[in-house]
Amino acid sequence: MKSRCPICGREALLPDDVMPGEVIEHDCGVTLEVVIDGSRALLKPLEIGEDWGE
Amino acid sequence: MDIALVYDIARWEERAILEAARKRSISVDLLHLETQPLTVNGKPPVEADVYLQRCLSYANALSSTIALESTDLRVVNNSRAIAVAHDKLWTLALLSKAGIPTPRTVIAFSESSTMKAAGTLGYPVVVKPINGSWGRLVSLAEDEETLRVILEHRVYMNNPFLKIHLLQEFVRKPGRDIRVFVVGDEVPVAIYRVSDHWVTNTARGGRAQPAPIDGELRELSLKTAETLGVEIAGLDVFEDPERGYLVNEVNAAPDFRNTVAVTGYDLPGRIVEYLASTTRR
Numbered sequence: 451m452k453s454r455c456p457i458c459g460r461e462a463l464l465p466d467d468v469m470p471g472e473v474i475e476h477d478c479g480v481t482l483e484v485v486i487d488g489s490r491a492l493l494k495p496l497e498i499g500e501d502w503g504e
Numbered sequence: 505m506d507i508a509l510v511y512d513i514a515r516w517e518e519r520a521i522l523e524a525a526r527k528r529s530i531s532v533d534l535l536h537l538e539t540q541p542l543t544v545n546g547k548p549p550v551e552a553d554v555y556l557q558r559c560l561s562y563a564n565a566l567s568s569t570i571a572l573e574s575t576d577l578r579v580v581n582n583s584r585a586i587a588v589a590h591d592k593l594w595t596l597a598l599l600s601k602a603g604i605p606t607p608r609t610v611i612a613f614s615e616s617s618t619m620k621a622a623g624t625l626g627y628p629v630v631v632k633p634i635n636g637s638w639g640r641l642v643s644l645a646e647d648e649e650t651l652r653v654i655l656e657h658r659v660y661m662n663n664p665f666l667k668i669h670l671l672q673e674f675v676r677k678p679g680r681d682i683r684v685f686v687v688g689d690e691v692p693v694a695i696y697r698v699s700d701h702w703v704t705n706t707a708r709g710g711r712a713q714p715a716p717i718d719g720e721l722r723e724l725s726l727k728t729a730e731t732l733g734v735e736i737a738g739l740d741v742f743e744d745p746e747r748g749y750l751v752n753e754v755n756a757a758p759d760f761r762n763t764v765a766v767t768g769y770d771l772p773g774r775i776v777e778y779l780a781s782t783t784r785r
Contacts, residue, residue, distance in 0.1 A: 469522070470536045472514040483513065486539070496513070501562040503637020504738060504755035 453491045455480060464491055505780050508552035510535045510568055510579070513560045516761045517772070521556065524772040530780055537564055542571040553783040555579040556736075556775070558757050562590050562635070565757060580779060581756045585733040589756035592670055593634040595732060602731040604724065605750045607742065608673040615655045618669045622651055630672040631655075635665055637755070638707035644674065675742045675750060680704060682715050682741040682749075685758065685771060686729040688778045691722045693769040695762065712762035724749050735782075736775060 451464040458478040470486040473496060482493040507525060509532055511518050525532040533550040537559065540549040555572055557579050559565035569583040581589070588594045596606050610625055611634065612618035622629045622645065631654050632642040645651035658666050681704045684694040694717050697710035704710040717725075721741065728751050729737055738758025742750040760771045 469514045469519070469534060470539055471512055472519070499561050502513075502560045503562065503640075504758045 451491055453484075453493050455482065456493055457482075457495065462493055505783055506531045506533060506552040506554075507776065507779050508533045508535045508548075508550045508555045509558060510537070510555050510565075510572070511558045511560075512537050512564045515560075517759060518558050520761075520764070520772040521558070521775060524770065524776045527773070528776060528780070530776055532776075535568075537568055542568060544571055545574045548572060548575060548577065553578070554779050556779060557581055557586065560757075562586075562637075566590070578783070580735050580782075581737070582733065582735075585735070586756045588732050589734055589737065589754045590635050590637075592632065592636075592753060593668075595754050598731055599728060599751055602727065604728055604731065605747055607675050607750050607752055610671045612669045612671065613667070615652070615659075618655055618671065619648065619651065621671050622648070625671055625673055627651075628674040630674055632670050632672070633666045634668050634670050639703045639705040641666070642703060644702055672752075674702070675744050675752075677702070677704070677742050678745075680710075680713075680743075681752070682721070682739075682743065683712075683758075683763065684715075684717065684721060684725045684739045684741055685760065685763065686725050686734065686737045686739065687771075687774050688735055688782070689726060690774070690778075691717055691725045692774050693717075693763060693767050693771060694721070695766060706762045707759070712766045714767045721749060724751065728754060736778070 453462045455462050455476045457480045462476050468484050468491055472484040474482045481496045483496045485492045522532055535550045557565055557569050566586050569579045572579050596609050599606050610621040612621045628644055628646045643654045680696040680698040694715040696713045696715040697704040699710040725739055734756055738755040740753040742752055744750050764771055
């Protein structure tokens with residue numbers, strides 16, 4: 451599956467079974483989160499929440 | 505036997521759990537909270553025998569677990585265990601009451617009482633909020649002046665929980681602490697988190713190395729898990745030169761990427777097998 455990095459605009463390759471909410475490290479160094487929209491996988495920059503943790 | 509993975513963000517750990525289940529022909533359904541609402545005491549969007557709670561957000565973890573439990577669904581860890589583990593004070597209070605060794609701890613509710621408590625505890629003193637993770641806002645005050653500066657910063661934070669100061673003695677660790685994993689009634693793997701810095705969290709740059717598990721550490725870990733009611737957990741344990749093991753914190757949805765990398769132990773597989781075994785009972 452292919453998508454596009456919203457920061458650098460280049461193509462991003464995703465696993466065929468990509469999960470909604472999955473974290474992807476793009477080649478340009480940005481950490482992205484997968485958003486599934488119907489049959490499309492979109493990418494958005496990962497925003498870390500203040501209550502995130504183990 | 506179906507497992508549902510309850511999550512908000514899927515990282516290496518969640519992908520590894522999914523792969524481990526597939527290898528064992530165990531079905532895993534995804535319950536992604538951003539896209540699937542939960543009805544209180546209603547049919548869940550994904551039906552499973554057991555729900556593995558893996559949310560990164562504490563708010564999401566606790567709320568979704570409570571909602572699922574309203575329908576008598578089995579969630580691991582359960583809502584009480586999640587709440588207790590997230591709250592450092594609650595954790596330390598229960599462990600201490602159960603006779604489990606922990607670092608000496610005081611909580612204080614104002615600048616003046618914090619300064620007074622630190623004087624009693626002795627410098628250097630560790631200052632942290634009663635909740636939080638990955639070592640955030642954990643500070644070391646070498647003296648009164650440093651402590652005063654830390655407290656002044658907290659005054660300008662809106663969250664009232666950040667204005668309750670948890671003070672701990674500075675344990676003279678041997679340049680490392682231990683992360684021990686508990687899965688059910690087993691203690692399958694542990695790592696040292698080694699750092700030149702006094703904060704050893706791997707999220708803060710601590711290096712992972714395999715660690716042995718002796719009988720005392722195993723027993724202490726199982727008693728800790730039982731006391732807090734956690735079924736799957738990562739425990740942070742200090743080695744004090746005089747008192748031996750001290751349990752400092754417990755994590756209810758632990759990170760384990762570094763543990764798998766340095767030990768080669770199939771922790772996601774063990775978690776999946778544990779969940780499968782408990783639903784067959």
